Amino acid sequence: MSQAVTMEKMVAFCKRRGFVYQSSEIYGGLRSSYDYGPLGVEMKRNIKEEWWRSTVHMRDDVVGLDAAIIMHPKVWEASGHTATFNDMLVESRTSKRRYRADHLIEDATGIDAEGLSPEELTKIIQEDDRVKDPVDGGRDFAPVRPFNLMFETYMGPVKSDENLAYLRPETAQGIFVNFKNVTQTSRVKVPFGIAQQGKSFRNEITPGNFIFRTREFEQMEMEFFVEPGTDEEWHEYWIEERWNWYLNLGIREENLRRYEHPKEKLSHYSKRTVDIEYNYPFAGWSELEGVANRTDYDLKQHAEHSGENLEYIDQTTNNRYYPYVIEPAVGPDRIMLAFLMDAYTEEEVNGEERTVLKLHPRIAPTKAAVFPLSKKQPVSTIARELYDDLKGDYRLFYDDSGSIGRRYRRQDEAGTPFCVTVDFDTIEDKQVTIRDRDTLKQERIPIKAVRDRLKDLISG
Ligand SMILES: Nc1ncnc2c1ncn2[C@@H]1O[C@H](COP(=O)(O)OP(=O)(O)OP(=O)(O)O)[C@@H](O)[C@H]1O
Numbered sequence: 001m002s003q004a005v006t007m008e009k010m011v012a013f014c015k016r017r018g019f020v021y022q023s024s025e026i027y028g029g030l031r032s033s034y035d036y037g038p039l040g041v042e043m044k045r046n047i048k049e050e051w052w053r054s055t056v057h058m059r060d061d062v063v064g065l066d067a068a069i070i071m072h073p074k075v076w077e078a079s080g081h082t083a084t085f086n087d088m089l090v091e092s093r094t095s096k097r098r099y100r101a102d103h104l105i106e107d108a109t110g111i112d113a114e115g116l117s118p119e120e121l122t123k124i125i126q127e128d129d130r131v132k133d134p135v136d137g138g139r140d141f142a143p144v145r146p147f148n149l150m151f152e153t154y155m156g157p158v159k160s161d162e163n164l165a166y167l168r169p170e171t172a173q174g175i176f177v178n179f180k181n182v183t184q185t186s187r188v189k190v191p192f193g194i195a196q197q198g199k200s201f202r203n204e205i206t207p208g209n210f211i212f213r214t215r216e217f218e219q220m221e222m223e224f225f226v227e228p229g230t231d232e233e234w235h236e237y238w239i240e241e242r243w244n245w246y247l248n249l250g251i252r253e254e255n256l257r258r259y260e261h262p263k264e265k266l267s268h269y270s271k272r273t274v275d276i277e278y279n280y281p282f283a284g285w286s287e288l289e290g291v292a293n294r295t296d297y298d299l300k301q302h303a304e305h306s307g308e309n310l311e312y313i314d315q316t317t318n319n320r321y322y323p324y325v326i327e328p329a330v331g332p333d334r335i336m337l338a339f340l341m342d343a344y345t346e347e348e349v350n351g352e353e354r355t356v357l358k359l360h361p362r363i364a365p366t367k368a369a370v371f372p373l374s375k376k377q378p379v380s381t382i383a384r385e386l387y388d389d390l391k392g393d394y395r396l397f398y399d400d401s402g403s404i405g406r407r408y409r410r411q412d413e414a415g416t417p418f419c420v421t422v423d424f425d426t427i428e429d430k431q432v433t434i435r436d437r438d439t440l441k442q443e444r445i446p447i448k449a450v451r452d453r454l455k456d457l458i459s460g
Contacts, residue, residue, distance in 0.1 A: 005281060017413055019040035019340070020034050032204070032213075043365040046364070047363060052220075054245060055222055061193060063194055076150065088118055090122075090125060095133050098206075101144045118143065118144040147205060153165050153166070168200055170200050172327060175194045175223045180310055190225050191230070192225055194222070196219075196220075197219070197220045211333040214333065217334075218331055221330075222329075225323035225325055226326060231271070235293045237326075238291050242330075250342070254279075259287070268297075273291065276288050278342075280341060291327070292327045296322035296325070355409075358437070367396065368417070369399055370387040371421045382422050397411070417436070417438075432445065
């Protein structure tokens, strides 16, 4: 079953089937950078599309935004990133390797070290001899120091401090700095949200676990602006919404849980944060998504640093206030890994082993495959016509090579939920067979009914 799939197996599978490749592989690969292949790019687009559809299109109270990756450096001063977006770095003097101090301690001792100060971390590392350099077992570490995770770059031809800029470490700030623009140019009224998807960059000290933690990744964030005093209720609402999103897309509930951040470890802007965690086989329970109550922190900070009044004016009561913000924030790369892990299944069917990705049809890279039983006419012509007719609706795959059994197995591995076969009887009865990936059941329906039937099946 999927629980048993190891990371090694998943990485090999993703490469073999064209989901994910190591970046720059022909040059030996770039650590922690990955490229999405033909199936992977379709799957990731589907994840982003599903999020956008449910978060923006299906709602009357959320609008979208696409802000630039490189923003004014003052944004990051105001948000607190320049001063506090740090991880705790420790260097082993023997191997010269660098580690995240909290992770090093947690892995060796089980002590929860997240959020501790450099001094506290240094003390534990020096005093607890269970903490060793994983590479050479050494215990000679330099003092722990904060390391800022923002990627630096320079705007224009001169590499000077004045031209220093950053690649955004989160998409959220692009939303906050556009709060006034959006309220003035669209007819939103509190409570409402602004959603954004796009690349973020963090110079993680120890990236790893495949696409779980990389230095360049995508985020999908939505800032939901509410009246102060209603924030706690809205927070609960969004935790519930996001939880159900995963369930509706087929994630097994036993692999999800909520994690309440302890008060003393909350980020500087947060009143309360609840993570939705997934039980990744390689790492155990880990953050999939965070749902934070960011209060009015960001808007007030930007108002102070920019000199702009960013208050919201309620047109009916003429009340002015800084809204509180509820933020569900997640990365599609991390979601994709959870979906893949959850869906990967090795099972026996009629005495034969098969590998199948039991992905929800909305997430599956290819929605359906069309197979002519024979390459000869008119079977192949009928199949081709059906394929051409449907391919504008969604990603479809045409396959006329190899035995039908082999073609099914290829699609099972790719997670394709439906296979439509045109056979010799089709010539007479104008009907085709649709085979279901999971139940293996086959139904015979008129060619004319295929479009509507697939539409029903895919929307699940
Ligand atoms: N380096 C990364 N690679 C891939 N996805 C990421 C990365 N960092 C964050 N994300 C995604 O963005 C979401 C929101 O970011 P957030 O700042 O809350 O993460 P975080 O708490 O720093 O994550 P972690 O504790 O795992 O580093 C995360 O829940 C995750 O899905």
